[in-house]
Amino acid sequence: MADDVGSIPELDQKKYDADEQVKIICLGDSAVGKSKLMERFLMDEYRPQQLSTYALTLYKHTASVGTKTVAVDFWDTAGQERFQSMHPSYYHKAHACIMVFDVQRKITYKNLVNWYKELREYRPEIPCCVVANKIDADLKVTQRSFNFGKKHGLPFYFVSAADGSNVVKMFREMIKRAVEYKQNPRDFMDEVMQELENFDLEKKEDNSGADEDGLKSIES
């Protein structure tokens, strides 16, 4: 899979230039609007990469968080959720999760409990939020309370992929939380990964002087 992604140099360059990289996953029943939400957020730069073997679409985005440039990989499924369960690789190294339901279909709200359970099996500590999509179809739903988020201490957003309500706000907040999590993980394995990454960076910085000299000598 990595090779598939690696074959697009322009996208790799963005990642290389970024100060930070995060992976954000999207969960929820089929047809709740996961793909439409991502497409709405990314509108202009919409350029999904189909990795059909893995039934996966990867959306690349570059965001600014404070002074940092962040390369964001949004992962979206193509049908796997119909089996009510995701492949473990979907969760692997994710830094945040957006859980979506459709305000017009109660069952999609009820099923959040299953999605959340599976998420926490793989990623016990990553930031997560609950998103009530399609509020454009019936604005009255925003008067109703959906307690799943509150019960689990998760932020809750009423959104509409169709008219754009709250979409940018929700994604920006989740990107920020993903970056915060990556820099300060609460999960032991993530802490180790972050340490290794920092170690790699330090090594690169140490070597960069030598590289520069090397370059100079080639140029001169």
Ligand SMILES: Nc1nc2c(ncn2[C@@H]2O[C@H](COP(=O)(O)OP(=O)(O)OP(=O)(O)O)[C@@H](O)[C@H]2O)c(=O)[nH]1
């Ligand atoms: N009215 C309304 N319809 C929406 C909204 N978001 C998505 N839809 C519709 O809901 C349907 C499903 O949207 P998708 O984005 O394909 O849903 P998904 O969750 O990605 O579905 P799968 O890929 O099958 O899992 C489409 O017909 C969309 O047009 C919304 O905010 N409002």
Ligand SMILES: [Mg+2]
């Ligand atoms: Mg989809």
